[in-house]
Amino acid sequence: MSNTALKQPYQKELFGHPVGLYVLFFTEMWERFSYYGMRAILVLYMISSATGSNPGLGWSNSDALALYGWYTMLVYLMSIPGGILADKYVGQKKAVLYGGLVLVAGHSILAITAPWAFFTGLALIVIGVGGLKPNISTMVGGLYPPKDERRDSGFTIFYIGINVGAFLAAIIVGYVGEEIGWHYGFGLAGIGMLLGQIVYMAGQKFLTPVGNPPSKGKKGQPSLIDAENEDENTSFGQLFANLLKSPVQLAITLIAIVGLTILAFNIFEELDRYLYAGLFTFLALVAGLMMMIYKDINSIEKDRFIVLLVSFLIIIVFWGAFEQAGGLLNIYTDSKIDRFVSLNVLDILFYGSGIILLVLGIIKKIKKSDISYIFITIALLILGIYFFFKDQLFHSNPYEIPTSVFQSVNALFIIIFGTIVSGVWLWWAHKGKEHSSLFKMAIGTIIMGAGFLFMAKASSDVTHYGDKAALILLILAYLFHTIGELCTSPVALSFITKVAPVKYVSIMMGVYFAATGLGNKVAGSIGEASQAKPVKIQLASKSVVQDGLVKNEDFSKAHDFELISKAYLKGNDIFYIDNSFNDLLTVKNNDLFVEYLKGEEATENNPKTVIARFSYDKDKKMAVEEGKITVNSDDYSGTIEVFDMQNKLEFKTYVYIFILTLVFGILLLIFLKKLKKLTHGAESLEIDDKEEAETFELGEQDSKK
Template identity: 30%
Template structure:
């Protein structure tokens, strides 16, 4: 009698069971939705209330506080969700429940109210808790009898992860920035729902796999870590002395957890809502929440030290090595996750994203290839899956076809819009004012030329007789046809007031009504078309974020072959490389933004290079970390140590958003270059320290490689 696993391997797609590709597409749509929303949130929250695409005009500090708590909780709730899936729901139902909750979260965010935003983020955190730990568990169960194919399965699965992230950030970001935020948030929800439906309808393909809770909690381990040589593996036999949690241990865990979660919620509450639960602990030099965090950290360190000291020497040494790796992981994610906060603000307000003429044509061609070729490849995978499984799961395949038809439609619309976007010079009036130094004298630039600022005259402004009015020329790019002399209305597109967009009839009405409701100047500027230019394209802020996924796909195989060769570096060397290469990326940004004047844009080349080096750093460090959890700790402690590892990543994510939220304050007080120097120096020093610790870590690991 064939088992469900044997039946699953009968219908193969590219040498793997068709069920793997059902999981591939489920994860792809989930990542599409997650990254599509993630790339929008800080941009939306910090965009000006009055403008081409109004946001909420939060400070970056407040937006970072909220986003950091959201990102932190995403790595904590899966610990609870995994237990529920193991004990109660089973893996497949956990995926469906989690997906439906996340769909509701995306829908809630599309309403763009404060209540719906908070509810949406809460639902996304809860849904991720169910979804995140279960997909890899299903794959683990599928490949129990075919472990030799597991590496290939994970390679395919993670291609789905990166494909989803790539298209989610590209399409949700494009719709949100070009049409409106609700369209971007809403699109994320649409694909999350469709992905859920196709997985649910494919349930019969899996039989009992992932359907029932397992009796023993099995933690899914990363690729290739169970096939180590016996002398380098950690088993329960290495742990000669039992080390159960004492009553004091449990109390300390409870206290530190409560304070940690309290800080996670208090940070945005205190900054956004003025509610500070730790105000009584405040000192003259430190906020109360940071006093509480330091206390919790002290408790946690005591707990770790006391527990480690109870183990035998080999296990104790390996646990110390694990903690060192976890500690430096915090510094990596502190820097890497700037991509969700400060780098979004930098791309929006400080990077020259306008391309015209041949440069615009070249970008459109490259962007077309970058979009269409991967989509063709994934569509081909769908075609093979359809041929193999249509008779068994027809409606699941139909749902996937609907997904891809929608994808191709949006991609076609996006590319056509960019190819047909034309640039126009438009003339408008502005009030000229001298830029003054602190002593009242007029500021000069490096060449000794007097500096002036220009405030565009909106239709709601009153111009005084003493104001000096001058004509200014700016460029707008829209897929619309105008001729010289046409009267148009324009409005600012970024928070710096250095880019402008054309207001069609619908946007014009909204701009006036929105400003009236807010009691503000509507910012609508009357202008005249003075020149019809050539093709021009404005690269969206979110486009730069797709580079991480693209570079992962491009370089992952190189790093995989490097790790399998005789030149495979030690774990500490990989960590050091990851941190130092990351630092190089931020060093390039610090160099590129050095000495720039207010209102001057940085070349996008610096940001593209930064994402390249950040990705190379990620490929060095990120895949290494989780594998060493199972290598360095006793088998019966793997679940606990996975929790600790994700806690380190959660802390890194929270710190990234908190520090990234200071980009405006640091830039104002010092410079933009100084801000990026922080993320150059910190990971570089951390990388050097890890490299210096290499001999010590080798001794502590006792043969684990």
């Protein structure tokens, strides 16, 4: 009998790697398909009118961006209890299974058109991602013996799966959500997650030795650090118990909690008071734990710890800017980017991307890289699908690309440029130039921030020309964001494991996820601040509807509409160039509208463009008299926007983000030598050629170190 026949399923290999790797590859690919698909349409769904053929929630932009920030923050924060649950109780394998099943439930519930379903679905997705995300990467590492040279390329294959899932999600789920129905899109994301779970459960026999629960007397493999280091690590519970026994640190923590809670209740209103009080309490507790770590470590570790805290600031700043993609940039793309392209341009985009990936695959094949077939497969899929289905998908020339589809650009750029960027760093290092992790993070932050200059240009063009901005500006912004991400994200976790005190590595990995989550919250808050407070309006009389502004069609279907005019002030009175506006609408918070127009110096000689958007209240019952529909004026409500002012707010936001990232990156470069000295040689400048040449990110790659 041959040796192959004696092999257990988990010992079998495919293309030189354990079969279990491909089980985890497709599990994670479909999980990312579901997550990024939902993320692509989430904000668009919230701001879409609550009426019409594809109704959303009808929220204001600022409210949608606020929820987006809270949601994406919680997704990352739940990685901490998710990792603890796996390490101490159920093991990574069951944590991934339970998390995946919760995700299936969450996405499925989002397919239901009810308010309770929306919030319930989001809550379940947060919990599910927390169980799956931090643990599946550990299982990949567990498939390989220690120091197995295939480990790095195995992680590269795995993270290509992440980006393939993200790329397909934005195109497929985004298209279905916008063109067919939001809830069909959410449901499709759920189907993707279900496929991932089927693959995972069917492939359990290939995962037998990894991710098992901790046995009695023996700890399980940690989800954020190497197993060999676990015995030396302190848990969150132990550290918190130490805090309770330390009067000075405990007093400082309690004072911070009370003070920040009072601050939250004085600054914020309504529900935000409690949300921010909870967030501030969490941050104060984290600060207390950090004080306990600092108290416990030696002088060299204290120096390294200071550098570690600086790296967390980099993480917060970086993701606070980068994560505008799913929020502010998504909204901006929807309303102010010219998304019409000719079919010839689409040919160039799809065929060009496919050919580039095919060439990269062939180059890797020549170099005998074991990931060449993945590049070739992706390339052939893109070329084949576009060639055979483009006539069915694109019915008009020019074609307006759905907004959410642009969320795929980042993932495609990562697949194309991942190896190129890491190759450039390898070449740079071989020339004897500075290539430390801190240096890469500083350069990456600056490059990523520079992408917002293209968005500032787009906003400037809209202001000056009164039309939508060129699509190429958005693409260039995403390109710079991706290059910056490829410089920063792959080295962040690896750097933390190198400089963190040995017995606190696991805790610092948790703090890394907290910092990433806080960066996402910052992103939502920045986006929220870029939106002017909405000025509420109402139709002045029902004759507006009957006179034809809203077509006298089948009113069983709701009709939304918008009107555009120019407005100016005489004293505190508002006048419109289109005189009918004076009779059409009633401004509810008139003082706020007057304040906006005063700020823009809107005079009769310098009127400002205003856009009034009306939505029909679908919960109102329409009166029927003698076969005629009677629509009352109070059945319609909406908002009016000072177009010029909103553009200026967005322009300032993009410029401020660029300045923040530039200043932060430059300061890091100025103090680079000092910071490196404080690490006391913890970060070796020697390069592992294989690791640097095969880097693909999405924030977790170097958790394997």
